[in-house]
Amino acid sequence: ADEILKVRDLKTRFFTEEGQVNAVEGVSFDVRDGEIYGIVGESGSGKSVTALSLIDLVESPGRVTSGEVWYRNTELAEEFRDENPEAVDGEFVDVRRLPKGVRRSLRGPSFSMIFQDPMSSFNPSLTVGEQIAEAVEVQRRARANPRRTRSRTQGYGLGKMLVDSLVPSKSYVQDASMDRAVELLEQVGIPDPVDRADEYPHQFSGGMLQRAMIAQALAGEPDVLVADEPTTALDVTIQAQILNLLRDLQRDEGMSVVMITHDLGVIARMCDRVGVMYAGEIVERGTLEDVFENPVHPYTQGLLGSIPDLADPAPRLQPIEGNVPSLIDSEMGDRCYFADRCPKAMEDCLQRIPEFDAEKAGASDDEHRVRCVLAERQYDESQALHDGHF
Numbered sequence: 471a472d473e474i475l476k477v478r479d480l481k482t483r484f485f486t487e488e489g490q491v492n493a494v495e496g497v498s499f500d501v502r503d504g505e506i507y508g509i510v511g512e513s514g515s516g517k518s519v520t521a522l523s524l525i526d527l528v529e530s531p532g533r534v535t536s537g538e539v540w541y542r543n544t545e546l547a548e549e550f551r552d553e554n555p556e557a558v559d560g561e562f563v564d565v566r567r568l569p570k571g572v573r574r575s576l577r578g579p580s581f582s583m584i585f586q587d588p589m590s591s592f593n594p595s596l597t598v599g600e601q602i603a604e605a606v607e608v609q610r611r612a613r614a615n616p617r618r619t620r621s622r623t624q625g626y627g628l629g630k631m632l633v634d635s636l637v638p639s640k641s642y643v644q645d646a647s648m649d650r651a652v653e654l655l656e657q658v659g660i661p662d663p664v665d666r667a668d669e670y671p672h673q674f675s676g677g678m679l680q681r682a683m684i685a686q687a688l689a690g691e692p693d694v695l696v697a698d699e700p701t702t703a704l705d706v707t708i709q710a711q712i713l714n715l716l717r718d719l720q721r722d723e724g725m726s727v728v729m730i731t732h733d734l735g736v737i738a739r740m741c742d743r744v745g746v747m748y749a750g751e752i753v754e755r756g757t758l759e760d761v762f763e764n765p766v767h768p769y770t771q772g773l774l775g776s777i778p779d780l781a782d783p784a785p786r787l788q789p790i791e792g793n794v795p796s797l798i799d800s801e802m803g804d805r806c807y808f809a810d811r812c813p814k815a816m817e818d819c820l821q822r823i824p825e826f827d828a829e830k831a832g833a834s835d836d837e838h839r840v841r842c843v844l845a846e847r848q849y850d851e852s853q854a855l856h857d858g859h860f
């Protein structure tokens with residue numbers, strides 16, 4: 471399958487009183503058409519900030535400071551090829567190099583997002599149907615005129631995406647948009663969608679509200695849906711229903727999903743490929759089988775426990791002794807960030823930041839890759855063997 475998104479060396483910093491915090495420290499990965507790409511890590515590993523960075527939602531004092539987010543979109547590539555050639559590579563545009571208004575107009579029809587807590591994602595004083603209709607409306611308008619759009623759901627979860635988007639007052643929300651909202655509610659499995667559309671968020675259960683948030687996220691028919699811990703706040707049976715729903719939608723709509731979670735069970739059940747995050751970096755990535763059945767990075771091995779088992783329906787993160795390192799720039803240093811907790815740490819690990827093992831050979835994104843001194847050495851040895859130096 472083709473890539474829809476190619477993320478390259480993305481860095482996001484928070485400029486705080488304690489100093490510069492390197493929340494995302496050079497993250498790269500590809501997302502393909504119609505796949506579910508998993509990003510897994512402990513809390514504080516930078517996975518949520520990575521998600522927000524992808525769709526330009528990082529708030530002050532945070533800022534994406536460098537890197538590229540290449541998004542396949544032939545229309546935009548055509549539009550900017552002459553005007554801004556740096557922002558275009560074949561069918562791809564670098565979202566970060568597009569004008570702000572254009573970038574924002576991508577939220578909804580190109581990228582959408584769902585969050586952990588559906589309750590804080592809706593405005594309590596508007597009906598669920600109105601808010602979904604508004605998302606439909608805003609996105610229709612944003613398409614027509616990317617530069618002026620504002621929404622009343624602004625500040626509420628998904629509404630954050632619609633900052634600077636035009637606010638349709640109630641009379642603005644056209645019947646057609648309300649009809650579409652009801653359709654979306656039906657699509658996400660909400661019974662009696664016509665009646666439920668007229669209810670307020672507090673009248674919905676957590677699971678139903680999570681479905682409604684997904685409906686809202688689908689309003690713009692996104693190419694990429696970013697799901698940040700979408701089931702963490704729900705009880706186990708509801709979790710399974712929501713995951714099934716997401717997978718069905720992903721299949722039916724052909725969209726790509728980036729699934730952010732600390733739950734290895736969610737990854738095992740949903741994802742095609744996965745990146746493991748630690749201290750703002752992806753330390754291991756590959757197919758689900760590569761990473762779960764043959765983990766190479768000591769951190770991944772630790773997470774999965776000594777006997778990783780894909781058949782285990784609910785593998786859990788194993789606690790690893792020691793603390794996540796400080797992400798304050800001045801305290802990080804050029805060393806493996808996992809060294810303090812790593813059972814295999816050596817002198818070399820404290821001398822520099824390890825590279826991905828096969829990166830230098832220009833390996834394809836299909837390959838299992840590990841950012842660790844041990845894996846680098848193994849790789850060098852196997853190359854030397856291959857080149858006949860032994």
Ligand code: SF4
Binds near residue numbers: 769
């Ligand atoms: Fe452990 Fe060294 Fe690999 Fe870091 S580079 S994970 S400290 S072996």
Ligand code: MG
Binds near residue numbers: 517
């Ligand atoms: Mg998080």
